[in-house]
Every structure is written in C-alpha cells, then in structure tokens.
Amino acid sequence: MTSDMTARALRLLSLLQTRREWSGADLAERLSVTVRTVRRDVDRLREMGYPVHSSRGHTGGYRLAPGADLPPLLLDDEEAVAIAVALHTAAGGLTGIEETALRALAKLQQVMPRRLRSQVTALETSLAGITWDSRGPRADPALLATLAVACRDHEILTFDYTTRNGTTTPRRVEPHHPVASGDLWYLLAHDSGKNDWRIFRLDRLTHPTTTGRRVPPRAIPGTDPARFVAHRISAAPTRYRAIATVHASADHILARTRGLATRIHPIDQTTCRVDASADHLTHVVQTLASLDTDYTLDADPHVLDHLRTTAHRALQATK
Incomplete structure (x- = not known):
C-alpha cells in the first residue's frame, strides 16, 4: 500500500512539472483516483517539502512553484547548476536531443530557487562566446526557454520579426513548436495576423512577450512539426540557385x-x-x-x- 502511494506521489510530481497549472479533476483522471485522493497526495508532497500551491474556485487548481530550496530527493545546489548549464549547451549544440533538453530545462527552471538562477545566468554568460558564437547564427538559450514554455502552455506570444529583406514587423502568434535545423532554430506558430502557419528564424526574432492568454491547441497540417518546418524551409525562395x-x-x-x-x-x-x-x-x-x-x-x-x-x-x- 505504501509503495502504491509513493509511486502515485512521484507520478503526481511529474505531472505538476509538465504544466503550469492542473485542475484537481484533471489530475484525478490522469492518476485514476478521486479528487479527494489527489488532495491527500498533494498534502503528502507538501510534507516532503515540495512547494505545491493551490487556488480555489471554478478555475482553481494546483501548481508547482519555486521554493526556498530545491525539492528534496532530487538535486543539490551544485548538481542543479551543473545540469542547467549542461542542458543549455545541449539545447544549442548536440544534434538530436535539443527539444528533449529544452523540456528538461523548463522543468528544472520552474522549481529552481532565485539564488541558483543567478549562478546559472553567470555561467551561461561566461560560456556564451564558446558555446554559441563559433557556429554561426544561434538562438539565445533564454529565448529558447521562453518559447518552450509558451509552446507547452499554448500561450499567445508577441514579438518583433525581421524578414530576409530587412523589414521588421510586430507579430502575434500561437506558438506550437521550436524546431532545430542544422545551426539554426525555428519557431513553428500560427500567425494571427496572417491567419496561417508560419515559421520564424529565432535569430531574427526579438522582444518576445507572453500575453497571459492561453488558447486550445491547434492541430498543424500533418503530424510531424519537424517535417512540416523542413518542407517550408526547402520551399522558401533563395537568392542563389x-x-x-x-x-x-x-x-x-x-x-x-x-x-x-x-x-x-x-x-x-x-x-x-x-x-x-x-x-x-x-x-x-x-x-x-x-x-x-x-x-x-x-x-x-x-x-x-x-x-x-x-x-x-x-x-x-x-x-
């Protein structure tokens, strides 16, 4: 019985790390338990030191918030900093695991105390010249993390975008997926102004701002974001044939x-x-x-x- 409760509590913790906020009913459905059992499991996580916040009302729910310390049984401070920097490096340089690294990084940053975030930022700054500048246009890790969270939460995003001919225009989009292609990153999103799917090179994207407005997930044509972006890239006009x-x-x-x-x-x-x-x-x-x-x-x-x-x-x- 105890092992079942422990396994369920770990599953609950994992769910809380993948979304900004969950309703009690959604968690109960995912865990195949009652809402009352979810409340008891949340209390158990709080007793273990996990900062689970709750809100009341029709739109209320549970969310995992940053705490004074990292949650127990996960990572100490030095391990957390080392892993965060390694994930930033992987997101920018190791082909094949970029999106996995971003998902893991989003989970880690969600619960990382402020004092550790400043250490990670300092390390990223000191390593930026080696990690990013030597391989041509790359995306800022902070930008990648912001877009990853917006895609995960289906939150409308605004930014300024510079086209290949040098024109800069404001955009408002429903972000869907960050996609890596060689030395470049793209954002696959539904452009509200164009009422169509667009891809945006991240090195041409500036001033990203989340709006706080979430929308239902929109299905892309086909099922594979990477294949969709690859097709758009190959079909785009080029200067030299x-x-x-x-x-x-x-x-x-x-x-x-x-x-x-x-x-x-x-x-x-x-x-x-x-x-x-x-x-x-x-x-x-x-x-x-x-x-x-x-x-x-x-x-x-x-x-x-x-x-x-x-x-x-x-x-x-x-x-």
Missing part, C-alpha cells in the same frame, strides 16, 4: 550530409539531385563540398564565379 546532379544514390548522400533531407531527390539507384541553393554563396560552397563525390552543376553565374574563385584560392594555397 544551385542544383547538383550527383553520381551517387540519394541514400548515400543522405547518410553523409546534415540538414539536406528535403533537398535530396533520387533520380535512379545511382544518381540523385541535390538542391544546394541558398541566400549566401558560402553556404552553397559548403553544401557542395559536403557531397564528397562527383557531380554536375546547374547554377547561377554568381555561384559559378564564386566557385571558380574559391577553387583558385585553394589551388594557390597548395603551391
């Missing part, structure tokens, strides 16, 4: 490149077409260099001139 016909299978190229999945199109079992078009000539060169096999190229004159210049410099450097 470069199409390579590669003498290798699509699977071979896909296994040796990163971020090109939607730009690789098989022709037959031994040939594929790769769209290396981009807004910057250096990005075109980097994509073509990553192919690591023979290809023919159909490209704009500016692209061909830049490739010739780059190749000539490389040859001169080897003499």
Whole structure:
C-alpha cells in the first residue's frame, strides 16, 4: 500500500512539472483516483517539502512553484547548476536531443530557487562566446526557454520579426513548436495576423512577450512539426540557385550530409539531385563540398564565379 502511494506521489510530481497549472479533476483522471485522493497526495508532497500551491474556485487548481530550496530527493545546489548549464549547451549544440533538453530545462527552471538562477545566468554568460558564437547564427538559450514554455502552455506570444529583406514587423502568434535545423532554430506558430502557419528564424526574432492568454491547441497540417518546418524551409525562395546532379544514390548522400533531407531527390539507384541553393554563396560552397563525390552543376553565374574563385584560392594555397 505504501509503495502504491509513493509511486502515485512521484507520478503526481511529474505531472505538476509538465504544466503550469492542473485542475484537481484533471489530475484525478490522469492518476485514476478521486479528487479527494489527489488532495491527500498533494498534502503528502507538501510534507516532503515540495512547494505545491493551490487556488480555489471554478478555475482553481494546483501548481508547482519555486521554493526556498530545491525539492528534496532530487538535486543539490551544485548538481542543479551543473545540469542547467549542461542542458543549455545541449539545447544549442548536440544534434538530436535539443527539444528533449529544452523540456528538461523548463522543468528544472520552474522549481529552481532565485539564488541558483543567478549562478546559472553567470555561467551561461561566461560560456556564451564558446558555446554559441563559433557556429554561426544561434538562438539565445533564454529565448529558447521562453518559447518552450509558451509552446507547452499554448500561450499567445508577441514579438518583433525581421524578414530576409530587412523589414521588421510586430507579430502575434500561437506558438506550437521550436524546431532545430542544422545551426539554426525555428519557431513553428500560427500567425494571427496572417491567419496561417508560419515559421520564424529565432535569430531574427526579438522582444518576445507572453500575453497571459492561453488558447486550445491547434492541430498543424500533418503530424510531424519537424517535417512540416523542413518542407517550408526547402520551399522558401533563395537568392542563389544551385542544383547538383550527383553520381551517387540519394541514400548515400543522405547518410553523409546534415540538414539536406528535403533537398535530396533520387533520380535512379545511382544518381540523385541535390538542391544546394541558398541566400549566401558560402553556404552553397559548403553544401557542395559536403557531397564528397562527383557531380554536375546547374547554377547561377554568381555561384559559378564564386566557385571558380574559391577553387583558385585553394589551388594557390597548395603551391
């Protein structure tokens, strides 16, 4: 009996960490118990030191708030700081676990005491030059955390956004999902002004402000946010056109490149077409260099001139 209560209390704690506020009825349904049992389990968590706040009324519920100390049985201060910094680093640099790191970071920050938050901020500042600046445009970890929480809570968000032609406009959106693509992060959201789904590069997004207004979750076209964003990226217009016909299978190229999945199109079992078009000539060169096999190229004159210049410099450097 005691083990059942302990397991249920841990499950309750986990639920409280995934949402800003839960109603007693919702928690009871998730735990398959009565509302009265939920109240008893909440009291038990409070006795263990977990700061669970409650509000009365029709819209009342339970929420896990920051406390004077970290909740017991989880982490000490040094461990909490170390994990928070590691999660920030993972969110910005380790392909494949970015969104998982953000979810974990949102849980940790929700219960972290203020004194530890200041330590984490200081460490992030001292590490920023190494962690972010050396890999091109990256998103601010604080911005990523803000967007992750807004997406989780389905809270309407406002911000200023600079388009690729340099125009800055205010936006009001229903945030859905942060998505990483190579060295860039995007926010997938439903734009209230455009009444349509849009993707926003986070390095062009400034002054994000949560409005306090929550809306029901809106279903995106399809079921995979990453696939939806990848399709939008590949369909977006680019400044420089470069199409390579590669003498290798699509699977071979896909296994040796990163971020090109939607730009690789098989022709037959031994040939594929790769769209290396981009807004910057250096990005075109980097994509073509990553192919690591023979290809023919159909490209704009500016692209061909830049490739010739780059190749000539490389040859001169080897003499």
